[in-house]
Amino acid sequence: MKSSTSPQIGITIGHNAGSPPVYELGAAYLQAVTKAGGTPLLLPTSLPHDSLLSLFQQCSGLLLSGGRDVDPLRYQTRPDPRAKGIDHDRDEAEILLIEIALANGIPILAICRGIQILNVAMGGSLYPDVMQDHPGAQKHDFYPNLPRDAYRHTITLASGSLLQTIMNTDMIQVNSLHHQSIKSPASGLQVVGMAEDDTIEAVVAPHKDWVIGVQWHPECLPQDTHAQKLFAAFIETARKRNKQP
């Protein structure tokens, strides 16, 4: 039995095959979930799937964390040398977790790479490099030498959308630490946040109870009221649903 007061939130972790191989996850994800009242449960994506799913069965929410690039062959027919750090195990594991979460009404918060793999898992496509491939796009890859909590652009939120309702505002300031972005949204997703250059920065799944993807990093903005509202709503939804896969 899980505690009804602190829902367990599964957070996916990527694998870095360097020497020695390590798992990588920014501590900010754990801090954001904990601060909002959740208990993080880490989901190492290179585990055998039966082990991974036995961990996920204990979770009431799925947080798809940031990381390196989704394999372009998952959404287009040509490889792309600009995609870095492709991790097939992670792509496959996260797509599996997304399918289970969607089928079981488990709330999903998808951050940065997370919004990208969510879109790909549901049938959409990405720009392998938004600044080069999306006409008129501005700079979005403010890394690695700049602070992760610096506001870099604004986002306009779709009126009446789940995200706009949670944040209770039509425009927010965000950080920007990505070089890929959504090209074609999946048919099951609705775009609810756009940057000034029309880069897609937020989606929801309108036919699901609580699925939100954001292209920025709210976990790196601990002082930001809107980021706090997003994590609070996610944890509260996980607490209420408390469903298992």
Ligand SMILES: [Mn+2]
């Ligand atoms: Mn951006």
